[in-house]
Amino acid sequence: MDLLVDEERANELKRGSRDWPSWDLTPRQLCDVELLLGGGFSPLRGFLGRDDYAGVCERMRLADDTLWPIPITLDVPDDVAGRLEVGGRLALRDAEGVMLAVLHVEEVYRPDRMAEAQAVYGTTDRTHPGVAHLLDDTHPNYVGGRLEGIHLPVHYDFPPLRRTPAQLRAEFVELGWRHVVAFQTRNPMHRAHQELTLRAAKEAEANLLVHPVTGVTKPGDVDHYTRVRCYQALMPRYPRYTALLSLLPLAMRMAGPREAVWHAIIRKNYGCTHFIVGRDHAGPGADGNGIPFYGPYDAQALLRKHEAELGVQMVPFRMMVYLQDQDQYVPEDEVPEGSRVASISGTELRRRLADGRELPEWFTFPEVARELRRSHPARAKQGFTVFFTGLSGSGKSTIANALMVKLLEMGGRPVTLLDGDLVRKHLSSELGFSKEHRDLNIHRIGFVAAEITKNGGIALCAPIAPYAAVRRDVRAMVSRGGGFTLVHVATPLEVCEQRDRKGLYAKARAGIIKEFTGISDPYEEPEDAEVVIDTTTTSPDEAAQEIILYLERQGYIGMTNG
Ligand code: PPS
16 A cells, blocks of 8 residues: 555645635554555555454454454544544654655544454453553544545655665665565564574575664563664674564554564565564563463464465574573573573563663673664763752751852863752742642743753752652653752751741741741651751751762762863
């Protein structure tokens, strides 16, 4: 299928679109539209209507019996569904409002998403990311209908590596590749993957297509920019002219066995004759009780049943393990008895990356490790936030200032101080001290701190931040891009009030200032602070030193800094 129309028809559709309802596609829907328009989802010509949808859920087949394992549906909210008419059109636009395609509305229906989850994923457990997305993040109406494509979504990254199915098929012809084995991946490729793909190509007597997913993968995966640089670094490890790297803008569902069948169909559309299925293909991992959603070789079993009908040959693989004495990777069922084997799990790898620890050469090629390290620098090079919380007059600003000076003296990273008073002047001047306003104020501080941290700087924040929930939000926001340390300046209220540097406590007691923290407004003591300081007994210098020592122990400052 090629659903893109010619220029004349595209202009006609653009003119007509003035009177049609519009829908801005979500990132996942954008991926689906790209694969539909380019023919990656052939033989589909659009989003599934009710009969096809029911067939796919119940028996993995479209209404006309064609094998198709994953529902490709367009979900929209009630207000959009309410404006649709059967026989009408819906303009599908990207995030900037550019019309990519027109949907000829054939059906609008409300799916039973619980039943869909059970049928497609075999579970309604929300720890499965595909199920969580379906039940919590999809709109309640599906719109079925044929698509006319105006143009494909635009990608500004890695243009030479992006090919439509037709382009890739033409390239195989030009290269004289008659047999092509595709390798699907959503992770960086290490030595085990390289060995596996090389063996697969030899076994199938085929050339190799490294075909990583760059659309939507599992939450928490290494970002696709880093991964693609890793694949580019790895490609010269294959014998010359035998392997090709191309990107697949797919939104994965993590549906294990059904997804393996789907992946094989997609690769056939891209011109491949063989498809590698390893251990736990497209598996979402384990549920809340540690039990895997799918058996390690369920995907191989399901594809095995359908490969003849599909006309794609599966190349099954066991897990690859490292033989220490031979310095070699072999499938786990070929390990000679008594040999010493080694492996690093995905979790362990993520931990090593986060901690800035070494990735051994037996595990990954140094050129790949270098790319991973560039986007996951050692802690001493990552940004971090130190977030102070405590009553007014507890000493937050004084300690934050002392800490800032010490960090500037050390050098190496830019430091920004987001002091309570400063923030209220520049970022939150319109806000008061209601819970709602305080939360908004802390969210703003958190947003700025997260940006600074993500970009490798140090943010020191010193608001009162009396509410635990919003402090937790900030921790989560900042931690995505670097370190977060909560410092509770726990100077008791009596001491703060006795000092009353700004005369505010006297005013609060007299009722002149309302909603004053500790007097007429709550302060929720943190239970998750990494450092607790009481300035009754600790000087600002000692307090700053204590935080420096903590940061050193955590690896954020140290020998490699500066
Ligand atoms: S919050 O709750 O985190 O949004 O507060 P913050 O932005 O840190 O602002 C606290 C400073 O504002 C002054 N101030 C008050 N504090 C608490 N309650 C009330 N009602 C209030 N009104 C004014 C006070 O000087 C705080 O500064 P610090 O440095 O904490 O003493």
